[in-house]
Amino acid sequence: MSSGAPRSTWSSRWAFILVTIGSAVGLGNIWRFPYMTGAQGGSAFVLVYLLCVALVGLPLLMAEILIGRRGRGNPVSAMLKVAEENGASSWWGVLGWGGVLGALLILAYYSVVAGWIVEYMYQAIAGVKILTPEAAAQEFAGLMADPLRLIFWHTVFLALTVGVVARGVISGIERASLLMMPALFAILLFLVLWGGMVGNMRAAWHFMFDFKPELLTGQVVLSAMGHAFFSLSLGMGVIMAYGSYLDKHSSIAHNSFWIALADTLVGLLAGLAIFSLTFAHGLEASSGPGLVFHTLPLVFAHMPGGRVVGSLFFLLVLFAAWTSAISLAEPFVAWVTERLGVHRAVAAWGTGFAVWLPGVAVCLSFNDWSGWKLFGLNLFDQLDYLTSRILMPLSGLAVALFAGWIMSRENAQDEIRLPAAQFQLWRQVLRYVTILAIVLVFVYRLMNPDP
Numbered sequence: 001m002s003s004g005a006p007r008s009t010w011s012s013r014w015a016f017i018l019v020t021i022g023s024a025v026g027l028g029n030i031w032r033f034p035y036m037t038g039a040q041g042g043s044a045f046v047l048v049y050l051l052c053v054a055l056v057g058l059p060l061l062m063a064e065i066l067i068g069r070r071g072r073g074n075p076v077s078a079m080l081k082v083a084e085e086n087g088a089s090s091w092w093g094v095l096g097w098g099g100v101l102g103a104l105l106i107l108a109y110y111s112v113v114a115g116w117i118v119e120y121m122y123q124a125i126a127g128v129k130i131l132t133p134e135a136a137a138q139e140f141a142g143l144m145a146d147p148l149r150l151i152f153w154h155t156v157f158l159a160l161t162v163g164v165v166a167r168g169v170i171s172g173i174e175r176a177s178l179l180m181m182p183a184l185f186a187i188l189l190f191l192v193l194w195g196g197m198v199g200n201m202r203a204a205w206h207f208m209f210d211f212k213p214e215l216l217t218g219q220v221v222l223s224a225m226g227h228a229f230f231s232l233s234l235g236m237g238v239i240m241a242y243g244s245y246l247d248k249h250s251s252i253a254h255n256s257f258w259i260a261l262a263d264t265l266v267g268l269l270a271g272l273a274i275f276s277l278t279f280a281h282g283l284e285a286s287s288g289p290g291l292v293f294h295t296l297p298l299v300f301a302h303m304p305g306g307r308v309v310g311s312l313f314f315l316l317v318l319f320a321a322w323t324s325a326i327s328l329a330e331p332f333v334a335w336v337t338e339r340l341g342v343h344r345a346v347a348a349w350g351t352g353f354a355v356w357l358p359g360v361a362v363c364l365s366f367n368d369w370s371g372w373k374l375f376g377l378n379l380f381d382q383l384d385y386l387t388s389r390i391l392m393p394l395s396g397l398a399v400a401l402f403a404g405w406i407m408s409r410e411n412a413q414d415e416i417r418l419p420a421a422q423f424q425l426w427r428q429v430l431r432y433v434t435i436l437a438i439v440l441v442f443v444y445r446l447m448n449p450d451p
């Protein structure tokens with residue numbers, strides 16, 4: 001049911017690019033990508049990753065923007081509309097739903113983790129120093145054991161997220177990204193410079209960029225592909241939703257290129273900044289919560305200017321997580337607003353509440369409910385597994401099938417408007433290479449839960 005009301009459009013193509021980079025640049029760039037790169041092949045890994053971006057990430061990014069803009073609506077109605085236009089079954093609407101609901105599930109645990117970031121930022125600003133590895137471990141374990149503190153920060157972060165989405169596409173999402181993303185880039189550059197001045201940049205450079213092809217296994221290649229997926233926010237209707245607000249005249253291919261490039265660069269620069277400081281203190285490279293909540297607080301505590309640098313670092317991570325969380329909420333909020341005709345603010349806060357509840361359960365899964373496990377995984381890990389290993393690849397696969405095989409060539413070309421040879425290249429890669437790659441990753445990662 002389309003209301004015919006004029007839809008918002010991003011103020012410029014750079015606004016779209018920045019907002020979408022905001023979605024793409026998130027926790028994944030900071031706590032996963034740098035370590036993956038260094039530990040799994042250095043510049044050899046970077047090459048493989050760029051190949052994954054070129055063959056899987058970029059074609060899918062373009063396909064999602066294409067569908068969103070063609071359908072000019074939330075992911076569910078966009079899928080329905082484009083399916084109808086191409087004489088395909090309305091079952092394709094299910095794909096839109098998979099994305100919208102999957103994004104909410106991700107948001108439920110993403111918000112809990114981002115809450116930890118807010119707590120650590122607060123501590124960094126307050127000047128709390130964590131001086132020994134034991135103290136760092138104890139501090140983090142203390143947080144995990146404290147349901148009220150976890151729920152408090154989860155609530156704070158989710159409220160920040162929903163507050164932005166409630167204000168609207170332009171005055172909320174775009175404005176917030178236009179403030180946060182340049183600040184994020186500035187902090188990142190400052191941290192790289194700082195790392196060059198007081199850190200061990202040489203060691204960081206070797207770790208990140210030495211050519212170590214012997215570390216490239218089949219498994220590494222597949223995990224690189226999985227990461228490209230997550231990092232570019234693919235397969236969840238997020239890019240579709242953002243694409244639906246893109247001006248008809250803006251080039252989908254060029255925009256996608258800049259988004260993918262910036263997302264990768266942020267991960268590489270974050271690696272140089274983080275590891276030059278880490279190595280200068282004789283600490284080991286690591287990833288995930290261990291890096292951000294154990295190693296780095298120690299580094300900041302022992303570093304000149306550590307209070308300022310630590311506060312800036314956590315602010316950077318907060319901006320990265322905040323703009324990503326905003327993008328995870330938007331598809332569902334857009335659906336509620338457009339389909340149910342509810343005011344955006346009501347839709348956003350309602351969505352927030354719907355996500356808050358499972359988020360609370362995630363908080364409890366670390367302590368009071370830690371005994372409740374399925375396949376040996378607590379709720380947090382279950383959600384991560386379900387979304388990043390099942391929903392994301394399946395719906396990414398569906399997007400590729402839809403844009404590559406269901407949409408007619410004319411229909412797709414009419415929207416994407418590339419010179420014929422480039423259009424063919426995109427379409428053929430999407431139809432064969434991307435699809436094959438996703439199937440491989442899906443099957444492999446389903447069977448191998450570890451990496």
Ligand code: TRP
Pocket residue numbers: 023024025026027028029103106229230231232233234235236238324325327328
């Ligand atoms: N890309 C973000 C990160 O790297 C996470 C994210 C935001 C995401 N939106 C998404 C992942 C949509 C998958 C789908 O942390």
